[in-house]
Amino acid sequence: xxxxxxxxxxxxxxxxxxxxxxxxxxxxxxxxxxxxxxxxxxxxxxxxxxxxxxxxxxxxxxxxxxxxxxxxxxxxxxxxxxxxxxxxxxxxxxxxxxxxxxxxxxxxxxxxxxxxxxxxxxxxxxxxxxxxxxxxxxxxxxxxxxxxxxxxxxxxxxxxxxxxxxxxxxxxxxxxxxxxxxxxxxxxxxxxxxxxxxxxxxxxxxxxxxxxxxxxxxxxxxxxxxxxxxxxxxxxxxxxxxxxxxxxxxxxxxxxxxxxxxxxxxxxxxxxxxxxxxxxxxxxxxxxxxxxxxxxxxxxxxxxxxxxxxxxxxxxxxxxxxxxxxxxxxxxxxxxxxxxxxxxxxxxxxxxxxxxxxxxxxxxxxxxxxxxxxxxxxxxxxxxxxxxxxxxxxxxxxxxxxxx
Amino acid sequence: xxxxxxxxxxxxxxxxxxxxxxxxxxxxxxxxxxxxxxxxxxxxxxxxxxxxxxxxxxxxxxxxxxxxxxxxxxxxxxxxx
Numbered sequence: 001x002x003x004x005x006x007x008x009x010x011x012x013x014x015x016x017x018x019x020x021x022x023x024x025x026x027x028x029x030x031x032x033x034x035x036x037x038x039x040x041x042x043x044x045x046x047x048x049x050x051x052x053x054x055x056x057x058x059x060x061x062x063x064x065x066x067x068x069x070x071x072x073x074x075x076x077x078x079x080x081x082x083x084x085x086x087x088x089x090x091x092x093x094x095x096x097x098x099x100x101x102x103x104x105x106x107x108x109x110x111x112x113x114x115x116x117x118x119x120x121x122x123x124x125x126x127x128x129x130x131x132x133x134x135x136x137x138x139x140x141x142x143x144x145x146x147x148x149x150x151x152x153x154x155x156x157x158x159x160x161x162x163x164x165x166x167x168x169x170x171x172x173x174x175x176x177x178x179x180x181x182x183x184x185x186x187x188x189x190x191x192x193x194x195x196x197x198x199x200x201x202x203x204x205x206x207x208x209x210x211x212x213x214x215x216x217x218x219x220x221x222x223x224x225x226x227x228x229x230x231x232x233x234x235x236x237x238x239x240x241x242x243x244x245x246x247x248x249x250x251x252x253x254x255x256x257x258x259x260x261x262x263x264x265x266x267x268x269x270x271x272x273x274x275x276x277x278x279x280x281x282x283x284x285x286x287x288x289x290x291x292x293x294x295x296x297x298x299x300x301x302x303x304x305x306x307x308x309x310x311x312x313x314x315x316x317x318x319x320x321x322x323x324x325x326x327x328x329x330x331x332x333x334x335x336x337x338x339x340x341x342x343x344x345x346x347x348x349x350x351x352x353x354x355x356x357x358x359x360x361x362x363x364x365x366x367x368x369x370x371x372x373x374x375x376x377x378x379x380x381x382x383x384x385x386x387x388x389x390x391x392x393x394x395x396x397x398x399x400x401x402x403x404x
Numbered sequence: 405x406x407x408x409x410x411x412x413x414x415x416x417x418x419x420x421x422x423x424x425x426x427x428x429x430x431x432x433x434x435x436x437x438x439x440x441x442x443x444x445x446x447x448x449x450x451x452x453x454x455x456x457x458x459x460x461x462x463x464x465x466x467x468x469x470x471x472x473x474x475x476x477x478x479x480x481x482x483x484x485x
Contacts, residue, residue, distance in 0.1 A: 064422060065422060124453075126449065126452060126453070128446075128449060129442065129445045129446050129448075129449050130442070130446060133442070
């Protein structure tokens with residue numbers, strides 16, 4: 001019998017606002033955070049839109065000493081982790097031996113970009129000494145541990161768009177194994193620098209109007225930024241401290257396509273979804289809602305739909321499937337965590353967030369994508385899909401507490 | 405010239421530590437000011453940029469006071485000239 005693991009705290013910062021309340025309200029209203037980019041010179045960009053965190057001033061959250069040592073992606077991670085911990089009402093003492101696993105796809109791009117500009121553009125001869133501690137991929141996990149006083153196992157997972165789903169899965173495995181009772185897990189990314197955006201443009205997967213997953217006229221993905229974090233604990237630990245439990249994190253399924261470095265494989269995705277259900281001891285019929293990877297690219301949305309058919313068979317037609325990247329964009333290493341928060345809140349509140357910007361179903365996209373309007377519906381079980389470039393897949397299965 | 409260097413060094417340390425420049429004197433030690441090694445190399449970086457000098461690694465360990473830094477910078481500048 002696997003140790004039941006539950007979710008007791010949520011934190012987000014995203015294009016939809018600086019808190020979980022703002023995030024969820026926007027999702028329920030089908031409001032998109034995709035806008036014209038504010039932080040970059042538009043005239044030199046082909047793709048001029050993104051899902052940036054609005055009205056973000058680091059000094060609203062950190063002292064100048066703290067800010068200086070944190071790149072934007074680390075700041076987001078700490079903000080989301082602080083919110084999750086406050087939400088869980090967990091004490092510093094209970095956090096001390098916790099695990100903390102933070103995913104990121106990019107690491108600290110802002111300091112990297114500034115460093116390269118100084119060296120290549122301005123012809124300076126020396127790098128800045130803070131560049132390495134700012135850009136290193138583990139900086140976000142380290143900063144969270146320092147801000148929250150976590151001294152247990154702390155590390156980063158970098159599997160592109162699946163980073164935070166992998167992070168949550170690993171944290172769950174640590175709790176199940178008895179290594180820790182409590183874990184903070186999530187992911188973060190802040191990819192809006194010129195040097196990061198240009199190569200993304202070159203991949204020709206980015207939309208220049210908006211993100212409309214599963215629609216016939218979908219035109220690609222829209223990059224986002226932000227962070228998401230959850231507090232996980234063993235059911236026993238949560239009960240003992242009288243915690244408010246959102247839902248059970250029932251399973252995690254992982255797979256690798258072992259195929260192509262960018263092309264998705266429906267078989268690889270299906271294998272991860274099936275593995276998540278098996279791990280959670282859930283039957284296909286136990287799942288009511290799927291928070292799709294749903295990037296809005298031609299390739300993903302058809303491949304993901306095929307994978308859902310493969311795993312769920314006849315039940316696929318009864319699934320509610322939404323692509324919330326239509327609202328929070330695709331914040332790479334933060335995506336899985338933000339989408340897990342959306343999934344958990346859908347279960348907790350009985351409201352399914354929609355796929356925004358939906359026009360009409362695309363070819364090969366024949367499921368119920370909850371177009372444009374949130375839906376009130378009781379959900380007993382759900383899965384959240386994350387499929388990364390490089391063919392690395394991680395799927396989380398969540399179950400309502402009253403059915404535990 | 406020396407006074408200019410001292411004022412600049414004090415200003416850079418004050419910025420790094422969020423201190424008032426008037427709280428820092430020539431005799432202040434970096435240790436007493438709470439300057440960590442990462443902050444010290446950041447101050448050195450700022451100095452290199454400001455005075456266009458290259459501070460060798462072996463000098464770093466010998467920098468205890470503001471006075472030491474000012475001496476070092478002054479001699480690097482005179483070597484350059």
